[in-house]
Amino acid sequence: MRQIVYISTAAPDLGRDDVSQVLDASARNNPGRGITGFLVYNGQNFLQLIEGPEESLSNLMAELARDPRHSGIVRLEDHAIGQRACSDWVMKSLVLTDDIATREANLAKLLPAGIDQQIRRTILNFAALN
Ligand SMILES: Cc1cc2nc3c(=O)[nH]c(=O)nc-3n(C[C@H](O)[C@H](O)[C@H](O)COP(=O)(O)O)c2cc1C
Secondary structure, eight states, X not given: OEEEEEEEEEOTTOOHHHHHHHHHHHHHHHHHHTOEEEEEEOSSEEEEEEEEOHHHHHHHHHHHHHOTTEXXXXXXXXXXXXXXXXXXXXXXXXXXXXXXXXXXXXXXXXXXXXXXXXXXXXXXXXXXXX
């Protein structure tokens, strides 16, 4: 099994409906592909953690690269894992709507316990941007 964390830049005209549609597609497709994870959106950028079988993740990354709703995908993490950090989450949405000062604390509570400490730090730093 593999885990990937990437960041990307949302399309300039992206709206809430687009994010809902992304989550709908995830709910539709991820269970059959054995993919779990979460998606953080701060209004300008996405950070997504996806984990699951090697082939499922490669296929999803190829789809993501073609998806016009975002661009500039940068992988922050890409490694083999023994067990999932987000086994209960088909694709949990962590939308950052609070002011920056409280975001980090709120997100810290939501992130799963099984997540690597360094990745956790990266995600919390992302939450403080913008
Ligand atoms: C930031 C972002 C994250 C996405 N995450 C997923 C995902 O976890 N699973 C998924 O199936 N599609 C995801 N998508 C959508 C895919 O790029 C693609 O549109 C979708 O898989 C097509 O599904 P469909 O053929 O069922 O409509 C994401 C799109 C964006 C922009």
